Amino acid sequence: MTQPVYLVVLLLCVGLMCPLVTGIFMDKLASQKLCADDNCVYTISLARAEEDYNAPDCRFINIKKGQLIYVYSKLAKEKDSGEFWAGSVYGEQYEDHMGTVGYFPSSLVSEQHVYQEANKTVPTTVRNLQKP
Secondary structure, three states: OHHHHHHHHHHHHHHHHHHHHHOOOOOOOOOEEEEOOOOOOOOOEEEEEOOOEOOOOOOEOOEOOOOEEEEEEEEOOOOOOOOEEEEEEEOHHHHHHOOOEEEEEHHHEEEEEEOOOOOEEEEOOOOOOOOO
8 A cells, every 4th residue: 555655756756856857948039148248247227118018938027117127238139039138127116026137128118328338249148068
């Protein structure tokens, strides 16, 4: 009686660990991005959302019309893709989302203030799957 229970528990554990091991690969939005610095940590500009946007997956952030957003990088537009920027929401009423960085369509915002030019071209990811 206990042997089938152990087998079920073992199968559940293996099944739950599989997604962690294999991961989920999503389509890459762009190969390069424009930033103010090599690490893309300095704010480029402050933008205001002109429309609401509901994030389709975890790479994106939800934005509401009128919301202010700090912009940290701008993805280089590639064929068959929209133009996306990376940023985080700003303001007391969005306190629970402050610090969350994600992408949003640049066509839905207007830049209110440019702090510094995004003149550094940086690759979006560096894949190093081999161990040293």
